[in-house]
Amino acid sequence: MWSLSPLEIEAFMLSLKVAFWAVLVSLPFGILAAWLLARRSFPGKSLFNGLVHLPLIIPPVAVGYLLLVLLGRNGALGGWLFDVFGITIAFSWKGAAVAAAVMAFPLMVRAIRLSLEMVDPHLEQAARTLGASPLRVFLTVTLPLTVPGILTGVILAFARSLGEFGATITFVSNIPGETRTLPLALYTLTQTPDGELGAARLLILSVVLALAALMLSEMLARRIARQLGGG
Amino acid sequence: MTQAPVIDVNVRRRFGGFQLDTQFQAFGGLTALFGRSGAGKTSLVNLLAGLERPEAGRISVNGHVLFDSEAGIDVPPEGRRLGYVFQEARLFPHLSVESNLTYGMKLLAASERHQDAGQVIDLLDLAPLLARRPRTLSGGEKQRVALGRALLASPRLLLMDEPLASLDSARKNEILPFIERLRDDIKLPIVYVSHALEEVIRLADTMVILSDGQVVASGGVEDLMSRLDLRPLTGRYEAGAVLSVTVTGRDADFGLSQLSFGGNRFLVPALDLAEGATLRLRVRARDVSLSLEAPQGSSILNVFEGTITEIEAGEGAQADVLIDIGVPLMARITRKSIHDLGLKPGMAVHALVKAVAIDRYSLGHGGGRIHRTGD
Structure with missing residues (x-):
C-alpha cells in the first residue's frame, strides 16, 4: 500500500530530472536577466521586462504551442538544432525541461531581481575603489549578497517546474517514461476509469515533494541570512 | 612652492542645478576640503575617485594622470589606486573583518604593496576584531576597519569623506588619534572632507574652502583662519x-x-x-x-x-x-x-x-x- 509502483517511481524520477535540468540551465540566464532589469537601463527595457514575464500572463497552452512552433522538428530553431547537432527537443524529456524552464523563468527572475535591488550599490563602489574590476565586484560582492534571492528563485522555479502541465503537454505531449511527469500522470489517471486511488496517491506525492522543497529553502535561507547579517 | 604638487585638480561638472567648477593643488600632508553641506565636497571626492566623471578637466595624483578630458584619459576607479574611506564605513557584510581588510590587498601583486598588514593592524588596533563580522562592530570600530581596508590597498592617496560625521563625540575622539597616526607615521597624502572646523584645525596642514562648487580659498590653515573675509565660511560665531x-x-x-x-x-x-x-x-x-x-x-x-x-x-x-x-x-x-x-x-x-x-x-x-x- 505504502510502497510506490514502478510507474509512480518513473513519473516521480522524471519530474525531478525535468525540474532539475530546467532550473540548472535557466539559472545563469535568470541571473543575467535579473541583473539587466535591476541595474541597467537600456532601450527596450520595458519590452524585455514584458517578455520575461510573458509566461506568467499568457495561457500555458499558448507557451507550449509557441515552443512547438519554434523548437519542433520543423520549427525555425528546432530544425536548425536537428540539422546541426542532431538534437530533438520536441516530444522528449528535454522538451519538458525547456517548457518547465520557460514557465518558471519569471518567478526565478523576480526573486533574484528583488534581492539584487537590495544590494547597496555603495558597497560595489567601495569595492571598485579597492581595485576590483566590475566583473570581480559582481562575483565577490554582488553575487554573494544576492544568494538568498537566488536560492528563493531556484526553489520557486523548481517547485513551479514540478507542477508544470499546460505548456508541457502541448509541446512534448504525454509520453509514458519520456514526458509523463507527475502532473501529467495525475491527469492521465483522472481520465481513466477507476483511476481515483492512483490519482490520490500521486496527489499526496506531489504535495509532499512541494512541501519538502519549500521547507528546505526556508531552512537554507534562514541559515544564509544569519551568515550575511545586517549592514 | 617649487615642488610638484601631489594632487593637481581642475574639474568641471554639473550636478542637477549645481555647477562644480573646482581647481586646487595640494602638496602632501593632510589637505582638508572644508565647506558647508551642499558645497560640493563629496561630489568633488567622487570625481577624484572616479565614481563620477567630470565633464571636462584634469586630475593628476603623484604625477599619474587619472583624468584628462583633452587627452581622452579616464582611468576607472579600480585603476586609480586612491583609498576611499566613506562616511558610512561600507564594509562588506558577508565577509569577516579580516577578509574585509585584505580585500584590496589581495588584488595587488606583492611588489605593488607598500603597506604591511601586520603594521596596519597594529596601528589601528584591529587585532581583536579580525574574526568578527561587520554587523557586530560599533560605529568607531567599523570606521577603523574601513581605514585599514583602504590603507592595505596601498593607495597613492587616501580620500576620507567625513569619516567622523556619523559618530558621536566620544567615538570621534576614539578615531582622531588614528587619523593623526596615519598622517604622521605612514606619511600618506590625505584628502579629508569635513564641515567640522575643529577637525580641520586639529588634522589639516592645508585647507581648501569650498562654497557652491567653487574653491573660495586654499592655503595653510593658519593663514585662512585669520582672514576676516572668510569668516562667513569658517564660522562667524566661532571665528x-x-x-x-x-x-x-x-x-x-x-x-x-x-x-x-x-x-x-x-x-x-x-x-x-x-x-x-x-x-x-x-x-x-x-x-x-x-x-x-x-x-x-x-x-x-x-x-x-x-x-x-x-x-x-x-x-x-x-x-x-x-x-x-x-x-x-x-x-x-x-x-x-x-x-x-x-x-x-x-x-x-x-x-x-x-x-x-x-x-x-x-x-x-x-x-x-x-x-x-x-x-
Missing part, C-alpha cells in the same frame, strides 16, 4: 586665529604650560605634552580683548603687543579686529569700544587673552608628533 606654537615650559605649582610662538609666550592650563612638542592653538576672537595701555593689576596672564591691521565692523554691536602680534590674532569687541578707544588700522594695541579660555577643544597637532607624558 578666531590659529597659532602654531611650541611647548617651552611648565609651571607645576600653578598647573600651567608655557607655549612660544614668534617671540611671544603664551600661558595655558597644563597640557599633556612634553617640552618641544609643536601644536596648533585656536584663539577664539571673542576670548581676545584690546587695551591701549599695558594693563596694570589685571588677572589676564597673556598680553601681546601688536598693531591693528584690519577692522571689520558691520551694523550690529560687534566688530572683528585683526592684530599683527608677529602672527595674526583676531579680537571680537563691540563697535562701541572701537569708537570709544578710537581704534584704527596702524594703531599699537595690547591684545589680552585669558589663559583659561584655552581648552582642549582649542588644540590641534601642528605637523609634528605629540608625545604623551605619563601623567
